Amino acid sequence: MSKIKLFYSLLKTNILSITRNKTAFFFTIIFPLCFVGVFGFAFQWSDPITSSKTIGIISYDTGIDESVIAFWNTSIVNQTFYSEEYIRVLDTVLFPESNVTIFDVHVFNQSEHEDAQELLESRNIMALVTLPENFSTGVLAAFRSKFGDDPILTAATGNWSGYPSSDFKTVLLVEGDSTLQDFTVTGTIIDKITQYFFNFGESPVEGVIIDVYGSLLTSGFTVFDFVLPGLIVYAILNNLGSTTDIALSDIERGTLKRLRLSKVTPPMYVFSILASQMVIAFIQIPITFATALLFGFPFSIQILYAFLPAIFLSLATSGMGFIFAGVVRNASAGRGLAAITATPIALISGAFFVIPNPTVIPNILGNSVGLFDLLGAAPAIRIFRGLLLHGNTLSNHLFDLILLIVLSALFLALGLFLYSRKHFKPE
Amino acid sequence: MVEEAVEAKNQAVNKSLKEIVVETKNLEKIYDGKVHAVRGVNFELFDGEVLGFLGPNGAGKTTTISILLGIIQKTKGDFSIYGKDINDYKTIRELIGYTPQELVFYDFLTVQENAELFADCYQIQNKKARINELFDLFQLTELKRRRAEKLSGGQKRRLNLVLGMLHSPKILFLDEPSAGMDPQSRHILWENIERLSKKEGISIILTTHLMEVADRLCDRILIIDYGKIIAQGTPDELKTTYGAEELIELIMDESLDAKLNDSFIVDLRKEFSKITFHENKIKIFTKNGASLIPDIIEIAVKLDVTDYIKSLQLRGSTLEDVFIGLTGKALRE
Ligand SMILES: Nc1ncnc2c1ncn2[C@@H]1O[C@H](COP(=O)(O)OP(=O)(O)OP(=O)(O)O)[C@@H](O)[C@H]1O
Numbered sequence A: 001m002s003k004i005k006l007f008y009s010l011l012k013t014n015i016l017s018i019t020r021n022k023t024a025f026f027f028t029i030i031f032p033l034c035f036v037g038v039f040g041f042a043f044q045w046s047d048p049i050t051s052s053k054t055i056g057i058i059s060y061d062t063g064i065d066e067s068v069i070a071f072w073n074t075s076i077v078n079q080t081f082y083s084e085e086y087i088r089v090l091d092t093v094l095f096p097e098s099n100v101t102i103f104d105v106h107v108f109n110q111s112e113h114e115d116a117q118e119l120l121e122s123r124n125i126m127a128l129v130t131l132p133e134n135f136s137t138g139v140l141a142a143f144r145s146k147f148g149d150d151p152i153l154t155a156a157t158g159n160w161s162g163y164p165s166s167d168f169k170t171v172l173l174v175e176g177d178s179t180l181q182d183f184t185v186t187g188t189i190i191d192k193i194t195q196y197f198f199n200f201g202e203s204p205v206e207g208v209i210i211d212v213y214g215s216l217l218t219s220g221f222t223v224f225d226f227v228l229p230g231l232i233v234y235a236i237l238n239n240l241g242s243t244t245d246i247a248l249s250d251i252e253r254g255t256l257k258r259l260r261l262s263k264v265t266p267p268m269y270v271f272s273i274l275a276s277q278m279v280i281a282f283i284q285i286p287i288t289f290a291t292a293l294l295f296g297f298p299f300s301i302q303i304l305y306a307f308l309p310a311i312f313l314s315l316a317t318s319g320m321g322f323i324f325a326g327v328v329r330n331a332s333a334g335r336g337l338a339a340i341t342a343t344p345i346a347l348i349s350g351a352f353f354v355i356p357n358p359t360v361i362p363n364i365l366g367n368s369v370g371l372f373d374l375l376g377a378a379p380a381i382r383i384f385r386g387l388l389l390h391g392n393t394l395s396n397h398l399f400d401l402i403l404l405i406v407l408s409a410l411f412l413a414l415g416l417f418l419y420s421r422k423h424f425k426p427e
Numbered sequence B: 001m002v003e004e005a006v007e008a009k010n011q012a013v014n015k016s017l018k019e020i021v022v023e024t025k026n027l028e029k030i031y032d033g034k035v036h037a038v039r040g041v042n043f044e045l046f047d048g049e050v051l052g053f054l055g056p057n058g059a060g061k062t063t064t065i066s067i068l069l070g071i072i073q074k075t076k077g078d079f080s081i082y083g084k085d086i087n088d089y090k091t092i093r094e095l096i097g098y099t100p101q102e103l104v105f106y107d108f109l110t111v112q113e114n115a116e117l118f119a120d121c122y123q124i125q126n127k128k129a130r131i132n133e134l135f136d137l138f139q140l141t142e143l144k145r146r147r148a149e150k151l152s153g154g155q156k157r158r159l160n161l162v163l164g165m166l167h168s169p170k171i172l173f174l175d176e177p178s179a180g181m182d183p184q185s186r187h188i189l190w191e192n193i194e195r196l197s198k199k200e201g202i203s204i205i206l207t208t209h210l211m212e213v214a215d216r217l218c219d220r221i222l223i224i225d226y227g228k229i230i231a232q233g234t235p236d237e238l239k240t241t242y243g244a245e246e247l248i249e250l251i252m253d254e255s256l257d258a259k260l261n262d263s264f265i266v267d268l269r270k271e272f273s274k275i276t277f278h279e280n281k282i283k284i285f286t287k288n289g290a291s292l293i294p295d296i297i298e299i300a301v302k303l304d305v306t307d308y309i310k311s312l313q314l315r316g317s318t319l320e321d322v323f324i325g326l327t328g329k330a331l332r333e
């Protein structure tokens, strides 16, 4: 019981060291709010993305044998080239509650592929969709996969004779510059429409889109909306300095000496710092979110899910803070180092805009890991975006969550090793 | 002869009856392979005793205490507290109290919050009562709601002291507890230290630069210089062994020509073996001072410096004289 009291006392002291220190309070609480305010204000009048995006399409579809579907008489299935219908859908789909088409579609001949590629590179078209030869076959496969068990259809098609097997897959290529926010949005919508088109349940089409997940809700978001999840992560990243500061000030002040002579054990001391940072993060999330709401960010109950990744982001950040505390000579050097690193980390992690992220691990558990993902903030940003912009749940981001947990454990282990090696041993 | 032997035996018996609480054997500390701060220190602290570490700046007092507390590592030698090796300190942690030479607490917490935090760190039971008791003793009650950073230097000292005693330790290490205190605060401190050691039987090791304090409070004194114990004993023992029985102190006028002053000292040295000279004070340690004054006057007359002698005093020696006689340095706080 008195152990809990002891832990609580240490935790309280660590939190007070921030809230009662003007500079620390500014950096952890006021500064992120200012950032949200500045972004919110600057982009308040920016158009939501409701203007048509120009995209290109090249079809290599060879269609299907008419005999397979001879007896059908519905508008969708009764075709030999499903690609035509797909292109028509892309060309006519409208923004919700609007008569503006989402896409301005340019269809290229197969001979014009290179021209299309050039237009993509010069950003005259936002995305280039390439439909493969077996596109139509893929539609049939999807159809069979969805209705294969239906006795009436099975009888009518003669046990699906002539149909591709239901696990047949076709690959749809969507190319674009993933560093562009426009492509992120465009790709997301194409992906979604493709899912709707193959609306036979589990889609046999693999939309190859980089950095994209989402829903048609995306049609309404502004630059500010896009940036906000990154700002929340940035706020938590800024706590890097607090951990370094607490850990080193206790040494300089001599208070660690006093604590070590008492019943405070090293794990208890370290954990009280980690816990204080989590508490701060838990304060930062609702206040930055509330500020964002004032600037028109759409409310989403998914914010509640954000607390879980925030725990691990906070741990990863504290881990880095301990690494700094373990390598620098004094507190002011530590504070300086922390202050100049938090912002670049946020930047390369894509907190403010998407940044090219070279792949270092091409395939692990079916996902690729980029170089800048290794700092922990990038997966956190993706999770926060998914939650707040696309209405996802944590299960949509299991890989990023696992990555974040693993990274936070690594940072903490390294940080605590370096820190305790230097400061928990008698001189 | 027989009487002496009996006396020695009695002393030995008395000593052995008292429990040894802290013991060191040939303790040494070399910082970074360079600074030889402690060079073979041997001593015991007996139960209920106040032991003073007296030594000039950089003598190795804080280093010795820090080793005993386990804050820094020894280079050589052995030590134990309550017979326990440093590795078994866990069990005696709460028996040890420490007041560092620097002011160590959280500036951004109030006096009360600091006390509560460190009380919790020792998981003490009757926290409120103990804090109030110490605040009353050290006159901090009125200040308890003030942020520690806003206290005056002496008030900070008092807080620093209280934080080391919250858990009612049995051994107290006080490193320069009186630095920066006014005479009133110092007086309170001395009274409290006496009360703690005599009534509560707490054993205390304290370092100080104030001779007056060491003389009055300490049962025994270790004079430390350059990392070594150069003398030890009760204040009285030190005075009789090392102090001259008498001291002639001459205060010279500042206007005295330096060269003349020097030749005066040179001539005095020819007559007297133990002389110290500091600023404008000349001290001559001797056994029969009164009979020597005419000799001193004679030398002064010969050099024609009699007009420059502002005062000439004869007095019994103090601990400070012993100290300066031994270390050749004047102590400053
Ligand atoms: N961490 C350290 N690294 C290197 N040298 C040190 C360190 N701490 C102390 N010293 C040196 O060791 C010697 C003894 O220092 P110590 O602090 O023990 O002296 P002290 O007797 O307490 O002096 P004071 O009366 O000024 O407090 C000094 O020369 C000091 O410069």
Ligand SMILES: [Mg+2]
Pocket: B061, B062, B063, B101, B175
């Ligand atoms: Mg000292």
